[in-house]
Amino acid sequence: MITLALSKGRIFEETMPLLRAAGIEVLEDPEKSRKLILTTNQPNVRVLVVRASDVPTYVQYGGADLGITGKDTLIEHGMDWSGTAGGSGLYQPLDLQIAKCRISVAVRADFDYASAVKQGSRLKVATKYVAIAREFFAAKGVHVDLIKLYGSMELAPLVGLSDAIVDLVSTGNTLKANHLIEVEHIMDISSRLVVNQAALKLKQAPIRKIIDAFASAIAP
Ligand code: AMP
Numbered sequence: 001m002i003t004l005a006l007s008k009g010r011i012f013e014e015t016m017p018l019l020r021a022a023g024i025e026v027l028e029d030p031e032k033s034r035k036l037i038l039t040t041n042q043p044n045v046r047v048l049v050v051r052a053s054d055v056p057t058y059v060q061y062g063g064a065d066l067g068i069t070g071k072d073t074l075i076e077h078g079m080d081w082s083g084t085a086g087g088s089g090l091y092q093p094l095d096l097q098i099a100k101c102r103i104s105v106a107v108r109a110d111f112d113y114a115s116a117v118k119q120g121s122r123l124k125v126a127t128k129y130v131a132i133a134r135e136f137f138a139a140k141g142v143h144v145d146l147i148k149l150y151g152s153m154e155l156a157p158l159v160g161l162s163d164a165i166v167d168l169v170s171t172g173n174t175l176k177a178n179h180l181i182e183v184e185h186i187m188d189i190s191s192r193l194v195v196n197q198a199a200l201k202l203k204q205a206p207i208r209k210i211i212d213a214f215a216s217a218i219a220p
Contacts, residue, residue: 002045002206005064007052011191014098015068022213044206053077056194060089065199065207068096071189072103072168076131081187091200093211094193097218101170103132105184108157113183116163117142126156127166136166136186154178 004019006012008030019026025041030049038047048064055069056077074092075081105125107113116123117140126147127133137144147162154174156162168189169175169182193214200207 002066002203002210003048003064004045004210005048005050005055005058005067007055007069008049010099011052011068011070012049014191015096018096018098018214018217021217022210024210056090059194059196062196062198065196065203066210067194068098068191069194070099070101070168070191071095071187072129072132074192074194076129078131081135089197091195091197092192093195094214094218096191096193096214099189099191101168101189103129103166103186103189104169104182105136105164105166105186106154106157106169106175106180106182107164109179109181111157111163113164123164124162125164125166126153126162128153129166132186133166136184154180 006015012030016026023042024045026038026047027040028035028038030038036049038049040046048058050058052069053073053076055067056074058064059067079092120143122143122145123137124147125133125137125144126149128149128151130146130148133144133146147156149156153165153167155178156165157180158178164183165180166186172182175182193211195207195211
């Protein structure tokens with residue numbers, strides 16, 4: 001049995017064409033079904049529906065053989081910024097070029113970010129991405145107080161919880177709707193395939209087949 005861990009939403013939808021290229025069709029829609037283990041047209045391939053931030057954990061500990069998740073999630077899980085080293089036991093063979101976005105710093109339109117940074121004042125930053133935010137501001141020599149949130153980061157500067165947020169930005173519409181502006185582009189993000197290293201050894205042929213099919217289906 002080959003087990004693939006995916007999260008619902010954009011990653012799930014953008015992974016379907018890649019799976020199809022590998023001859024795999026998921027037979028249930030995670031938006032309609034409450035099932036967490038989805039069957040496919042291949043009796044020996046199944047899909048787990050997990051939270052994006054749990055994908056590296058499932059793959060690292062062998063609950064899934066493969067998983068797909070964003071570079072943001074992998075860095076928060078302990079991968080270095082260059083993407084070479086994974087968490088222990090995680091092999092990262094492919095950038096799938098899906099669910100592309102960027103991770104940025106945003107502030108209220110009336111907040112003078114440039115002066116705050118220049119004057120060396122302590123910046124209050126709300127984010128789900130504390131590892132990325134810590135490393136980014138440390139490299140700039142900016143002192144930050146990090147406030148960990150799990151969602152709706154855009155609210156924090158609006159109610160005075162923070163001066164800035166570090167969040168994923170795709171179209172920029174969410175920032176605009178909340179009168180926030182992007183002041184720093186930290187890095188580009190896309191989703192990556194991660195593979196359990198022990199599973200790759202034990203089930204080499206079927207896993208290699210999936211990796212190769214994904215590799216040839218990646219959008220140029
Ligand atoms: P947008 O309004 O298109 O800039 O999207 C921003 C919102 O969508 C923010 O709340 C982000 O956290 C979320 N978001 C954007 N891109 C992604 C992605 N690739 N994966 C997960 N969440 C995302």
